[in-house]
Amino acid sequence: MSDFTPNIQVFCCHYTSQQALAVSPEGLQADGFPAGANINRVVCGGKLKVSSLLKAFEDGADGVCVVACPEDKCHNLMGSQRAAKRAGAVKKALAELDLEPERISMHHLERGFHQEFVTVAQEMEQRVKAMGPSPIKGEE
Amino acid sequence: MIVAERKPVGEILKMISDAKRVLILGCRGCVSVCSAGGEREVEILASMLKVGRKKEGKPIEIIEASLVRQCDKEYIDSIDQWDGQFDAILSMACGVGVNFIANLRPMVNVLPAVNTSFFGGSSEQGVWTEQCAGCGDCVLHLTGGLCPVARCAKSLMNGPCGGSQDGVCEIHKDVPCIWQSVYEKMNGLGRQQEMLELAPIRDWRSAGHGGPRTAVRDDLTV
Numbered sequence: 001m002s003d004f005t006p007n008i009q010v011f012c013c014h015y016t017s018q019q020a021l022a023v024s025p026e027g028l029q030a031d032g033f034p035a036g037a038n039i040n041r042v043v044c045g046g047k048l049k050v051s052s053l054l055k056a057f058e059d060g061a062d063g064v065c066v067v068a069c070p071e072d073k074c075h076n077l078m079g080s081q082r083a084a085k086r087a088g089a090v091k092k093a094l095a096e097l098d099l100e101p102e103r104i105s106m107h108h109l110e111r112g113f114h115q116e117f118v119t120v121a122q123e124m125e126q127r128v129k130a131m132g133p134s135p136i137k138g139e140e
Numbered sequence: 141m142i143v144a145e146r147k148p149v150g151e152i153l154k155m156i157s158d159a160k161r162v163l164i165l166g167c168r169g170c171v172s173v174c175s176a177g178g179e180r181e182v183e184i185l186a187s188m189l190k191v192g193r194k195k196e197g198k199p200i201e202i203i204e205a206s207l208v209r210q211c212d213k214e215y216i217d218s219i220d221q222w223d224g225q226f227d228a229i230l231s232m233a234c235g236v237g238v239n240f241i242a243n244l245r246p247m248v249n250v251l252p253a254v255n256t257s258f259f260g261g262s263s264e265q266g267v268w269t270e271q272c273a274g275c276g277d278c279v280l281h282l283t284g285g286l287c288p289v290a291r292c293a294k295s296l297m298n299g300p301c302g303g304s305q306d307g308v309c310e311i312h313k314d315v316p317c318i319w320q321s322v323y324e325k326m327n328g329l330g331r332q333q334e335m336l337e338l339a340p341i342r343d344w345r346s347a348g349h350g351g352p353r354t355a356v357r358d359d360l361t362v
Binding site for chain 1: 180188192194
């Protein structure tokens with residue numbers, strides 16, 4: 001288990017990921033962004049679909065983070081609230097499937113690059129390492 | 141519209157435990173509008189079932205599709221394009237769709253993925269409420285357009301029962317007494333005197349108590 005590198009899919013809106021994506025992957029990792037974390041950018045949190053988040057698990061994610069604007073400061077007004085609802089729906093779906101609901105988390109962050117963005121992924125990495133690989137990955 | 145809700149995924153997984161290939165069939169009618177069984181819900185259920193089956197160590201092949209409606213014969217015919225490609229159909233339509241496929245394709249194992257709940261409307265985004273019971277003998281012209289059959293817990297026809305207090309039904313504090321609402325509506329319309337007329341004992345045969353109902357329009361049956 002010690003060589004387990006969790007596959008973490010971070011879904012974020014254009015505004016919260018703008019600066020993070022401007023930094024090279026090496027630069028992000030130098031700031032502590034986990035090696036197994038991957039950024040998936042969408043135009044707005046409201047564009048995220050429940051099925052896209054579930055698909056990430058289907059495709060082998062051990063953990064999923066959703067990052068969008070603060071609830072009351074979404075560039076598109078309601079997008080980050082919708083993202084939170086959809087992340088909540090996936091949390092329920094995981095519970096229904098007897099999977100750990102903690103494998104998905106929702107975060108509301110200000111625009112620009114913040115250490116919190118890195119922390120979000122680091123925390124998920126720690127959580128997933130404690131839980132172990134996703135039970136649906138099967139033999140690899 | 142007909143309002144439905146997806147069944148718990150554990151129940152669905154149990155239904156298809158022997159199937160290796162499943163066709164998840166959505167309906168673009170009512171269940172699409174109430175977000176229970178349209179294209180988006182087909183996509184979500186497919187993903188959940190794939191995850192669930194991978195977890196069980198029994199991966200499953202899924203075909204995702206949806207029909208314009210599952211309550212008309214001509215649309216059901218289009219499922220023949222997937223002949224031989226599935227062991228079971230999981231219909232996300234209301235019970236009408238499941239019955240139609242079962243009626244028309246005797247050799248197809250069709251299973252319900254949703255619970256058909258009621259006839260209702262969306263009172264606000266994401267909230268649906270029952271408005272009509274489909275009783276076959278409408279009295280809305282006598283009650284200000286508000287249905288005592290569907291919206292009174294006891295389907296009373298002559299005003300509220302003793303359990304109505306402060307305009308609220310005794311079954312739950314969130315359920316308004318529809319007879320209070322009927323009174324207020326009729327009063328507002330200046331028609332409150334009409335409520336003094338007693339409703340006769342009702343014949344419930346039209347509500348399904350006389351067996352399955354059929355509607356025939358002779359001018360359309362060519």
